[in-house]
Amino acid sequence: MIPRYARPEMTAIWEPQSKFQIWFEIEAHACDAQAELGVIPKEAAKAVWERGNFEIDRIDEIERETKHDVIAFLTNLQEFVGDEARFVHQGMTSSDVLDTCLNVQLTKAADILLKDMDELLATLKRKAEAHKNDVCVGRSHGIHAEPVTFGLKMAQAYAEFDRNRDRLLQARKEIATCAISGAVGTFANIDPYVEEHVAKSLGLEIEPVSTQVIPRDRHAMFFATLGVIASSIERLAVEIRHLQRTEVLEAEEYFSPGQKGSSAMPHKRNPVLTENLTGLARLVRMAVIPAMENVALWHERDISHSSVERGIGPDATITLDFALARLTGVIDKLVVYPENMMNNMNKLGGLIHSQRVLLALTQAGVSREDAYRLVQRNAMVVWREGADFLELLKGDEEVSSALTDEQLESVFDLEYHTKHVDTIFKRVFKD
Numbered sequence: 001m002i003p004r005y006a007r008p009e010m011t012a013i014w015e016p017q018s019k020f021q022i023w024f025e026i027e028a029h030a031c032d033a034q035a036e037l038g039v040i041p042k043e044a045a046k047a048v049w050e051r052g053n054f055e056i057d058r059i060d061e062i063e064r065e066t067k068h069d070v071i072a073f074l075t076n077l078q079e080f081v082g083d084e085a086r087f088v089h090q091g092m093t094s095s096d097v098l099d100t101c102l103n104v105q106l107t108k109a110a111d112i113l114l115k116d117m118d119e120l121l122a123t124l125k126r127k128a129e130a131h132k133n134d135v136c137v138g139r140s141h142g143i144h145a146e147p148v149t150f151g152l153k154m155a156q157a158y159a160e161f162d163r164n165r166d167r168l169l170q171a172r173k174e175i176a177t178c179a180i181s182g183a184v185g186t187f188a189n190i191d192p193y194v195e196e197h198v199a200k201s202l203g204l205e206i207e208p209v210s211t212q213v214i215p216r217d218r219h220a221m222f223f224a225t226l227g228v229i230a231s232s233i234e235r236l237a238v239e240i241r242h243l244q245r246t247e248v249l250e251a252e253e254y255f256s257p258g259q260k261g262s263s264a265m266p267h268k269r270n271p272v273l274t275e276n277l278t279g280l281a282r283l284v285r286m287a288v289i290p291a292m293e294n295v296a297l298w299h300e301r302d303i304s305h306s307s308v309e310r311g312i313g314p315d316a317t318i319t320l321d322f323a324l325a326r327l328t329g330v331i332d333k334l335v336v337y338p339e340n341m342m343n344n345m346n347k348l349g350g351l352i353h354s355q356r357v358l359l360a361l362t363q364a365g366v367s368r369e370d371a372y373r374l375v376q377r378n379a380m381v382v383w384r385e386g387a388d389f390l391e392l393l394k395g396d397e398e399v400s401s402a403l404t405d406e407q408l409e410s411v412f413d414l415e416y417h418t419k420h421v422d423t424i425f426k427r428v429f430k431d
Contacts, residue, residue, distance in 0.1 A: 005280060005318070005319055005322045005323075006318045006319075006321075006322060007318070007321055007322055007325060009112055009321075010109060010112050010317060010318050010321040010322075011314075011318055013105050013108050013109055013112075013314075013317070014105065014313065014314035014317075014318070016056045017056065018105070019101060019105070020054050020056065020059065020073060022100075022101045022104050022105070023070075023073055023097050023101055024052055024053075024054060024077065025201070025202065026096070026097050026100050026101060026180075026198060026202070027048065027052075027074075027077070027088050027089060027092075027097065028045070028048045028049050028052060029197060029198045029201040029202070030089075030090075030092060030180060030194050030197075030198050031044065031045040031048045031087060031088060031090075032045050032197065032201075033191075033193055033194040033196075033197035033198065034087070034090055034190075034194060036193075036197070037191055037193060037194070039090060039091075039191070040087035040090060041084075041087070043084065044084040044087040045087075047081055047082070047084040047085075048077075048081055048084065048085070048087075048088060051080050051081050051082065052077060052080055052081055053077075053080040054073060054076050054077055054080070055076060058076045058079070059072045059073050059076045060072075062075050062076060068094075070094040070097055070098065071094075074088060074089055090189075090190065091182050091188075091189035091190030091194075092180060092182060092190060093182055093183045093212060095179070095212050095213045095214075095301060096179055096180045096181065096182070098306075099179050099210075099213055099214040100178045100179060100180065100198065100202070100204070100214075102219075102309060102313060103175050103176060103177055103178065103204065103214065103218075104202055104204070105313065106172075106175045106219075106222060106313065106317070107172060107175060107176045107203070107204070109313075109317035109321075110168060110171065110172035110175070110222075111172070112317075112321055113168060113226075113229075113317065113320060113321060113324065114165065114168060114169070114172070116321055116324035116325055116328070117161060117164065117165045117168065117229075117324060118165075119324075119325075119328050120161055120324055120327060120328045120331070121158060121161055121162060121165065123328050123331045123332045124154050124155075124157050124158040124161065124331060125154075125158055125429060126332075127151075127154045127331055127332075127334065128151045128152075128154035128155045128158060128425070128428075128429075129151065129425075130151070131149065131150040131151040131154065131336055131338075132149060132151035132152075132421060132425065133149055133151065133418065133421065134149055134150045134151060134336065134338040134341060135147050135148075135149050135338075135341065135342065135345065135414055135417070135418060136148060136149065136150050136153075136250055136338075136341035136342075136344070136345065137341070137344055137345040137352060142242075144344075144345075144347070144348055144351065144352055145352070146352050146353075146355065146417060147345060147352060147414055147417040147418065148417070149418055149421055150250070150251070150336060150338075150341065151421065151425075152421060152424060153239065154331075155424060155425060155428045155429070156428075157232075157235075157236050158428055158429070159428045160232050160235070160236075161229075161232060162428075164225075164228060164229045164232055167225045167228060167229075168225055168229065170225075171221055171222045171225040171226075172222075174218045174221055174222065175218050175219065175221075175222045176203070176204050176205060177199075177204055177205050177206065177207040177214055177218065178195060178198055178199035178202060178204040178205070178206055178207060179195065179206075179207040179210035179213070179214045180194050180195035180198050180199075181195060181207070181210045181212075183212060184211060184212045184300045184301075185209065185210045185211040185212050185300060192206075195207075211299075211300040211301060212300045212301035213297065213300075213301045213305075215295075216291075216294040216295045216297065216305055217295050219291055219294060219305075219309070220291045220292045220294065220295050222291070223287045223288050223291035223312060223316060224288050224291065224292070226284055226287065226288075226316050226317070226320050227284060227285040227287070227288040229284075229320060229324075230280070230281040230282075230284035230285050230320060230323065231281060231285065233277055233280075233281050233323050233324065233327050234277065234278050234281035234282075236327065236331075237274035237275075237277035237278050237281070237327065237330075238274070238278060240252075240253065240271060240274045240330065240334070241271045241274045241275060241278075244269075244271045244274075248340075248344065249337060249340050250336070250337055250340050250341045250344060251334055251335060251336045251337065252269065252271070252334075252335050252337075253269075253271050253272070253273050253274065253330055253333070253334065253335070254330075254333035254334065254335055255269045255335075273326060273329075273330050274330060276326070277323055277326060277327055277330075280319050280320075280322065280323040280326075281323065283315065283316075283319050284316050284319050284320050284323070286312075286316075287312035287315065287316040290308045290312055291308070291309075291312060293308075294308055294309070348382060348383075348389075349382045349386065349387060349388045349389045350382075350388065350389035350390050350412055351379055351382055351383075351389050353389070353390075353411055353412045354375050354376075354379055354389075356411040356412075356416065357375050357393060357399075357403075357408070357411055358371050358372060358375045360403055360407065360408075360411050361374065361375070361399070361402055361403065364402040364403055364407075365402065366402050370398075374396065374398055374399050375393075377396075378392040378393055378396055378399070390408060390409065390412055393408055394408060
């Protein structure tokens with residue numbers, strides 16, 4: 001991933017230094033277990049920890065000849081350890097190192113993403129509480145529907161990301177497995193205890209059946225979860241983009257001093273951050289289908305998944321980390337305009353109360369079909385002519401024969417639509 005959309009902590013997980021350090025720890029912990037079992041001398045295991053090291057440039061140099069990254073690493077490791085290095089990698093296969101390392105990296109990445117989501121959730125909660133009772137028009141199909149509050153919009157986003165956090169926790173659990181089972185996964189040349197020891201040392205669980213690779217349904221679920229989180233990011237970003245449109249302007253991204261919106265038009269204040277989030281969400285979701293296709297490997301293993309994961313592992317996690325942090329910043333500094341919300345709500349002369357009029361008529365004894373016809377007849381005049389909906393209803397003889405002016409006025413009360421906001425907040429925030 002390009003540096004523009006990357007943050008240091010997540011990027012560091014995928015750097016060669018980090019990867020080879022994990023490889024070294026896998027091999028060294030395996031040596032400890034082999035020494036406990038008496039398979040290799042204890043002095044050899046000790047030598048690996050004491051003298052073990054690697055040089056990235058040297059590994060790359062060796063790999064150019066061997067065309068095999070794990071062998072290149074082991075060769076370089078031997079150059080530091082010396083003769084005792086012949087006991088390293090006893091009974092193991094390359095996938096034991098590669099797959100266990102990848103799962104360590106994905107687990108670490110998940111931990112960062114979980115912290116990101118905690119920060120986003122805290123920010124959404126603050127924003128929801130701050131605008132809990134700021135009434136705005138709800139829209140369906142992009143058209144004015146009935147009143148909601150801006151706080152409810154933020155509460156909905158909170159609930160969605162809270163579900164996503166639970167999904168990511170489960171995905172982290174599924175991906176945190178270790179395989180040290182040797183060629184085709186039978187433990188023929190290595191004792192299962194070695195796997196147990198390495199798994200415990202790295203904070204992983206053992207893989208029950210690893211063939212020669214850790215089953216890729218785990219990875220498919222992990223990346224699918226990242227894709228769902230990305231879609232939730234986009235949903236909220238799109239909402240903000242719509243609310244920032246000039247003709248709406250109910251909320252907008254913070255526009256900092258000195259910021260420029262357009263090279264040609266000095267007046268512009270564009271929703272560049274949320275537009276960026278929409279694009280980043282696409283990049284994260286781009287990893288999902290390849291991860292799904294990686295599940296179907298040949299027999300006990302092939303490496304068709306390898307090149308895919310070398311790309312999507314860092315790219316998807318780095319991008320999502322950046323996107324979550326950016327969204328948190330957008331929500332934290334989001335500028336909200338309650339007055340504009342009220343002005344927009346009044347643009348259609350009270351049509352947002354049409355359902356209440358419909359229900360009041362049916363309660364007064366009018367059939368639903370006739371009530372719908374009466375309400376729609378007057379509503380269409382408002383659409384065409386910009387009239388006042390309440391006054392039209394009062395002047396309609398069929399409506400006034402069923403409802404008095406006072407009864408009609410009572411159904412145009414905004415507070416009616418917000419009476420259960422507290423109930424919804426208690427459900428979402430559970431406090």
